Amino acid sequence: MKVILILLSFFILSNSNSQTLISLEDVSNKVRNSNFMVLENAQRVYQAKETINFNKKNLLPKLNLWNILRTPFTWQGAVDIVQDIAPFLVPNNWFKVGQSRQFYYAYQEQYRALWANEVMTSKLLYTNTVRDIHFLKVLKDYSGKLNELVKIAENRQIFGSVQPSTIRFLKIKSIEINEDIRKLSNLVFEEKKALSYLMGINQEEELTLKKIELPKVEELSRLKFDTFVFKALDAAPEITQYKYLKEALRYTRRYVYFSFLGGSSNSQGIFNNIPVQDGLGFGAASSIRISNSESHILDLNKESTKEVLKKSLYNLVNNFNSYIDNIENQTQRRGLARENYEALRNNLAMGLDIDPLEMLESVQNEFDASISLVHYQYGVVTTMERLKRMIFNGDYSKKESKLADLLQRSE
Numbered sequence: 001m002k003v004i005l006i007l008l009s010f011f012i013l014s015n016s017n018s019q020t021l022i023s024l025e026d027v028s029n030k031v032r033n034s035n036f037m038v039l040e041n042a043q044r045v046y047q048a049k050e051t052i053n054f055n056k057k058n059l060l061p062k063l064n065l066w067n068i069l070r071t072p073f074t075w076q077g078a079v080d081i082v083q084d085i086a087p088f089l090v091p092n093n094w095f096k097v098g099q100s101r102q103f104y105y106a107y108q109e110q111y112r113a114l115w116a117n118e119v120m121t122s123k124l125l126y127t128n129t130v131r132d133i134h135f136l137k138v139l140k141d142y143s144g145k146l147n148e149l150v151k152i153a154e155n156r157q158i159f160g161s162v163q164p165s166t167i168r169f170l171k172i173k174s175i176e177i178n179e180d181i182r183k184l185s186n187l188v189f190e191e192k193k194a195l196s197y198l199m200g201i202n203q204e205e206e207l208t209l210k211k212i213e214l215p216k217v218e219e220l221s222r223l224k225f226d227t228f229v230f231k232a233l234d235a236a237p238e239i240t241q242y243k244y245l246k247e248a249l250r251y252t253r254r255y256v257y258f259s260f261l262g263g264s265s266n267s268q269g270i271f272n273n274i275p276v277q278d279g280l281g282f283g284a285a286s287s288i289r290i291s292n293s294e295s296h297i298l299d300l301n302k303e304s305t306k307e308v309l310k311k312s313l314y315n316l317v318n319n320f321n322s323y324i325d326n327i328e329n330q331t332q333r334r335g336l337a338r339e340n341y342e343a344l345r346n347n348l349a350m351g352l353d354i355d356p357l358e359m360l361e362s363v364q365n366e367f368d369a370s371i372s373l374v375h376y377q378y379g380v381v382t383t384m385e386r387l388k389r390m391i392f393n394g395d396y397s398k399k400e401s402k403l404a405d406l407l408q409r410s411e
Contacts, residue, residue, distance in 0.1 A: 018204070024127070239302060252291055327376055334372075
């Protein structure tokens with residue numbers, strides 16, 4: 001019986017910490033099909049599509065006994081009967097169909113921007129996690145060299161060539177590095193769990209990330225802003241949505257003109273702040289002026305969005321070029337730091353008198369140079385990923401299948 005319980009507990013533990021191997025190429029498909037925010041907003045777009053069908057079906061005659069029992073000789077009663085028996089004769093019902101269609105197109109653009117942002121966020125998180133794992137490896141290597149230096153200093157203390165204060169200083173540095181390793185290990189753990197959430201993977205599963213092929217930065221060419229700006233603006237769903245919102249706003253104006261003939265009772269979408277009078281009255285002019293003001297706000301938001309996108313593109317191009325312009329210095333820095341460390345280490349191995357603090361500084365310089373060079377390489381990867389998102393290239397140009405499957409229900 002004990003053997004069975006042991007085997008059962010081992011089986012449970014082994015399944016509760018199952019390994020999931022993923023690569024950077026897997027991230028896009030996982031986010032499209034499993035990300036909770038993407039799935040939720042896909043349902044929102046699906047609801048917008050169903051709203052079009054709802055408004056279309058409202059053009060068909062319907063039976064409203066309360067309106068039929070009304071006195072048909074009043075003006076309001078006559079409009080209500082037309083609304084029930086022949087709703088297709090009421091202009092505002094047609095306007096509702098047109099407006100809901102424009103809202104649907106706008107929601108599609110908003111959804112495209114959202115899933116693209118989620119894909120980019122996940123891929124950048126993946127890249128940063130792999131980078132931090134790389135940093136952790138370099139940090140552990142640094143810790144090993146520092147521990148080796150402590151042992152050498154302790155051996156030399158026996159002969160009186162190293163002061164106890166120097167050894168204490170080296171041990172303090174070693175403890176500090178161990179604390180840095182602990183913090184960075186926890187950060188990698190948190191990043192993996194955040195990546196699991198973005199990809200819709202169960203938190204019980206442990207992710208194993210494949211390495212990223214880092215570019216040879218010195219072989220890359222500088223970028224120009226003009227090469228990407230027009231494509232970025234044309235591809236941006238954040239800008240395209242305003243075209244459909246302005247079209248939807250035009251239907252609101254028409255709705256104001258014909259409100260005295262009745263119409264559908266569902267809301268005006270995002271334009272609920274525009275008052276629409278019920279029946280004949282003198283408020284139509286004010287409603288039109290509010291509508292014109294709303295149109296001006298949309299234009300301002302569109303121009304503001306353009307400038308934000310251009311600002312982001314300028315920053316991306318500048319960062320990319322700065323990596324290329326300075327990569328030679330970083331490569332030279334790392335080479336010199338490594339040569340200096342190796343020279344001091346060889347002298348120490350040959351029994352020459354080397355100050356442990358000088359040796360510590362050489363180890364520190366090599367570590368800093370290695371980290372800086374790795375940062376450049378991963379910086380180029382993340383910059384290119386952001387640029388692909390802006391011009392909708394690579395994974396961002398692929399068709400979004402999850403929403404397509406949902407929309408088939410509305411056909």
